Amino acid sequence: SQTIHQWPATLVQPVGSPLSLECTVEGTSNPNLYWYRQAAGRGLQLLFYSVGIGQISSEVPQNLSASRPQDRQFILSSKKLLLSDSGFYLCAADSGGYLGQYFGPGTRLTVT
Amino acid sequence: AQSVTQLDSQVPVFEEAPVELRCNYSSSVSVYLFWYVQYPNQGLQLLLKYLSGSTLVKGINGFEAEFNKSQTSFHLRKPSVHISDTAEYFCAVSVIQAGTALIFGKGTTLSVSS
Numbered sequence: 086s087q088t089i090h091q092w093p094a095t096l097v098q099p100v101g102s103p104l105s106l107e108c109t110v111e112g113t114s115n116p117n118l119y120w121y122r123q124a125a126g127r128g129l130q131l132l133f134y135s136v137g138i139g140q141i142s143s144e145v146p147q148n149l150s151a152s153r154p155q156d157r158q159f160i161l162s163s164k165k166l167l168l169s170d171s172g173f174y175l176c177a178a179d180s181g182g183y184l185g186q187y188f189g190p191g192t193r194l195t196v197t
Numbered sequence: 198a199q200s201v202t203q204l205d206s207q208v209p210v211f212e213e214a215p216v217e218l219r220c221n222y223s224s225s226v227s228v229y230l231f232w233y234v235q236y237p238n239q240g241l242q243l244l245l246k247y248l249s250g251s252t253l254v255k256g257i258n259g260f261e262a263e264f265n266k267s268q269t270s271f272h273l274r275k276p277s278v279h280i281s282d283t284a285e286y287f288c289a290v291s292v293i294q295a296g297t298a299l300i301f302g303k304g305t306t307l308s309v310s311s
Contacts, residue, residue, distance in 0.1 A: 089240075119298055128303035129241075129287065144298075175240055177299075185231050185291075186299055188240035 089189035108176030203302035220288030
């Protein structure tokens with residue numbers, strides 16, 4: 086089965102600072118990878134997904150970006166954080182839509 | 198386009214009572230259906246999924262869900278809940294093709310009290 090690691094677990098950053106969140110996957114190769122953001126009372130919002138190295142699709146235009154430098158590594162970045170970037174960020178992976186997605190433990194980001 | 202509606206944002210129940218969390222979806226093509234559970238400050242855990250075949254699907258922790266194609270519903274049920282079932286529950290759909298992200302409902306908070 087797949088195991089997804091995310092770090093850091095929590096992060097407090099000032100407005101305007103950069104961001105880098107990392108996600109790594111074990112137990113599978115060539116997974117589809119996803120970044121979601123969860124804000125209170127708003128469910129999960131898909132931010133990015135990737136079907137392969139260097140292939141990134143953005144679902145929501147904003148000041149965030151994603152990269153996939155290796156098959157099982159997915160990075161979420163920002164050059165300048167906004168207050169509205171606060172939330173719970175979840176990385177997910179699957180090996181085919183019918184299998185369902187496996188989620189990492191999440192990163193709680195607070196922008197002050 | 199697909200969409201998922203979870204009809205109740207919050208469901209309070211007493212311990213050992215039955216519970217049903219409702220989910221309706223909209224799609225012009227066939228979909229896979231999922232229920233996830235999220236405990237506070239944790240990631241999502243897959244409870245169960247419907248791919249095809251029997252419309253009654255059994256999952257972990259005593260939960261089950263029934264797929265109703267005519268009503269486009271996928272309601273989650275448990276005959277007797279425990280305090281430990283207190284969590285947020287998400288219904289999701291996926292179009293039947295690889296590399297397609299899940300579309301989630303906004304979640305239902307299940308609160309079980311003694």
